Amino acid sequence: MIRALTTRRTELAPFLLLLPAVATMLFVVALPLIFSLWTSLTPYKLTKPNTLYDFIGLTNYIRIFGDWDFWEAFLRTIAFLTVAINVEFALGLGIALLINKITWGQRGLRTIMMFPMMFSPILVGFQFKFLFNDHIGVVNNALQSLGLTDQAIPWLVDAKLAMFSITLAEVWMSTSVFAILLLAGLFAMPRDPLEAAKVDGCNSWQVFRHITLPFLMPFAYIAMAIRSLDVARAYDLVAVMTDGGPAGRTELLWTLVARVGYDEAKMGQANAMAYVSTILSVLFTWYFYRKLVAARRYMGGAE
Amino acid sequence: MAEITLEKVVKKYGALGVVHGIDLTIAHQEFVVLVGPSGCGKSTTLRMIAGLEDITGGLVRIGGQVVNDLPPRKRNISMVFQNYALYPHMNVRDNLGFGLKIAGQSPAEITRRVAEAADILGLAPLLDRTPAELSGGQRQRVAMGRAIVRNPDAFLFDEPLSNLDAKLRGQMRAEIKKLHQKVKTTVVYVTHDQVEAMTLADRIVVMRDGQIEQVGTPMEVFNHPVSTFVATFIGSPPMNLLPGTIAGQTVRLADGTEVPVPDRLKDFVHDGMAVQLGIRPDDISPVGHGLSQDGPGAEVALTVDLAEPLGMESLIYTRLAGQEVQAKLYGPRIAAPGEVLTFRLALDRAHLFDAATGKSVRVR
Known part of the structure; x- marks a missing residue:
């Protein structure tokens, strides 16, 4: 009898020990997730709390999938993400390769390079908003003083230019993520395969193309996985610089979600959009993570 | 014909001299071993022949042509590195064929020559593996395969066996010797291990502090050392x-x-x-x-x-x-x-x- 009790106690111990963690996870992650999933299946309005109990099935989802504004924001987010990440990768790679060549003052440069990462995105947004202001902005002032144009270019008002300006701010802020990770990759790169490739007949470009770049790709995929999550949830930059305007031409998924949820108080529909956005983010991260795992498999032999 | 000649070759890093004007002629198809303690300049000399280090002074000729200002890819040499230096993201087949691919050989020709090299070195069952999936000895064999597949004028070996355990080192030493008997090519081989020097070399070049101390066949160097340095370096236990x-x-x-x-x-x-x-x-x-x-x-x-x-x-x-x-x-x-x-x-x-x-x- 006593033995049976002790055994049961030992069996229970792991579960008891895990309980605080499980409870926290339930409370902090699972519950809000389930709650927001539920609200996305109701016509929940913040102004009418009772609508929370009004189950309407997939109506919200059907509505947003039929909504061209949603699709526009959806596709724009993907385009924004693709352009921003590729430009950041290209620039970051260039910066990393250059800094890797420098022998004097490299530490200082590395630190300076990370400055943009130290600012809050909101402040970056404000700063770029000032830079690109059509009347008092530095950019127009400089262009006009140099005599390159005599007009005030509407950087944040013209639809195409506004998206360009936002992308530029995003790239300025986050290129260093790629640069720092790729630089770490370059530091870790063994010298021997590079020399072997030179002896094997490669010129500098071929060495870079066939040896350096494949070696750096896992590092690039890490940066891309992190950055795709970041960019897919972009809100602050856009909210500050254009607030989705003009006429919704810079609206991204999360600015749209916030507008529908808070301004229009349609929390149910907003949560449906948020779920789609989250799945998009997860898909991107999963994709880059898979690339990373595949690329890392062979790096065991790099030494 | 690929005779390698060094004429008063000097290497300096800033004010620091590493190689102080060495003269050496390596005959066509000869197996020459550069041996000496760490820091004697043997690896630097090899890397100057390969084109991986600039030559501060003097002339290096391969097959009669001065190669001082040629990049490694124009010297038609192969090199086997201490750490194997395989391309980690390529399988064995692509590692072997990489040089040929860069040289623009046809896929059929690449396949043929890779198969030939794999056959000589017993790599055929391993062609689809990546370097991460190979043991040290297998990696070393792939590195050698990569060297022979291009049919170069000369092989350069930079301490190829020092990362292997003692037993494997003995096996690979024998394989390198067999390889040289099959694939008659000029070989320059760097090692700090006098046993490798004695067993492999047609001629041993004993180096010390950036200078050549003695050149001779293994038996000459063993039986008639020119200095106490050579006498205590060659032969184990030392004289x-x-x-x-x-x-x-x-x-x-x-x-x-x-x-x-x-x-x-x-x-x-x-x-x-x-x-x-x-x-x-x-x-x-x-x-x-x-x-x-x-x-x-x-x-x-x-x-x-x-x-x-x-x-x-x-x-x-x-x-x-x-x-x-x-x-x-x-x-x-x-x-x-x-x-x-x-x-x-x-x-x-x-x-x-x-x-x-x-x-x-x-x-x-």
């Missing part, structure tokens, strides 16, 4: 050196012991000359347990301090003329510490070096 003075026809050692000057060296010494008597452990053996029992020699009773049995032979530490020396005992006989044995010194094989310069008395 014993005993300081002494020439007194007539004898060498008087530190404690007054006199041993006769070897006949072949009599013309090279003069009375009162400060010398070092060099004698290999193999030439100090207990009577009846040595290699050479005839020829001129001296017999002396010595006390065994320490014995290291190795099976068919034992290495014995003892004191001769007040100095610790190593001796060899051949035959499966156990020697106990404290035991007094009569040792025979095979003096006809002894060497004499000038105590001031460290050079053999025969060269001056």
Whole structure:
């Protein structure tokens, strides 16, 4: 009898020990997730709390999938993400390769390079908003003083230019993520395969193309996985610089979600959009993570 | 024809000289081993031949052509690195074929030559693996395969075996020798291991502090070392050196012991000359347990301090003329510490070096 009790106690111990963690996870992650999933299946309005109990099935989802504004924001987010990440990768790679060549003052440069990462995105947004202001902005002032144009270019008002300006701010802020990770990759790169490739007949470009770049790709995929999550949830930059305007031409998924949820108080529909956005983010991260795992498999032999 | 010649080759890093003007001619299809301790400039010399280091001064010729300003890819050489330097993201097949692909060979030709190289080195079952999935010895074989597949004018080996364990090192050493017999090509091989140098080389180049100390066949270098440096570097365990003075026809050692000057060296010494008597452990053996029992020699009773049995032979530490020396005992006989044995010194094989310069008395 006593033995049976002790055994049961030992069996229970792991579960008891895990309980605080499980409870926290339930409370902090699972519950809000389930709650927001539920609200996305109701016509929940913040102004009418009772609508929370009004189950309407997939109506919200059907509505947003039929909504061209949603699709526009959806596709724009993907385009924004693709352009921003590729430009950041290209620039970051260039910066990393250059800094890797420098022998004097490299530490200082590395630190300076990370400055943009130290600012809050909101402040970056404000700063770029000032830079690109059509009347008092530095950019127009400089262009006009140099005599390159005599007009005030509407950087944040013209639809195409506004998206360009936002992308530029995003790239300025986050290129260093790629640069720092790729630089770490370059530091870790063994010298021997590079020399072997030179002896094997490669010129500098071929060495870079066939040896350096494949070696750096896992590092690039890490940066891309992190950055795709970041960019897919972009809100602050856009909210500050254009607030989705003009006429919704810079609206991204999360600015749209916030507008529908808070301004229009349609929390149910907003949560449906948020779920789609989250799945998009997860898909991107999963994709880059898979690339990373595949690329890392062979790096065991790099030494 | 790919003869490699070095003419007064110098390498400096800023003010620091690493290689101080070496002259060397490596014949077509010759296997030359550069050997020396760390920092003697042997690897730097090899890397200058490969084109991986700039040449500060002098000329390097491959097949008659001066290659000082040619990048590695235009020198038609292959190199095997200490850390294998395989391309980690390519499988064995692509590793082997990479050079050919860069050279623009047709896929059919690449396949044919990769298969040929894989066949020579027994890599056929491994072609689809990545380097991460190979053992050290297999990686080394792939590195060698990558070198031979391009059919270069010369192979350069940079300490290729030093990352392998002792047993594998012995196997791979034999494979490299076999490979050179199959694929007759000029080879320059760098190592700090005198056993590799002795076993592989057609000619050994002993280097020291950025200069060539001695060039010769393994037997020349072993039997006629030009200096105490070569004498102690080549041969294991190293040659014993005993300081002494020439007194007539004898060498008087530190404690007054006199041993006769070897006949072949009599013309090279003069009375009162400060010398070092060099004698290999193999030439100090207990009577009846040595290699050479005839020829001129001296017999002396010595006390065994320490014995290291190795099976068919034992290495014995003892004191001769007040100095610790190593001796060899051949035959499966156990020697106990404290035991007094009569040792025979095979003096006809002894060497004499000038105590001031460290050079053999025969060269001056």
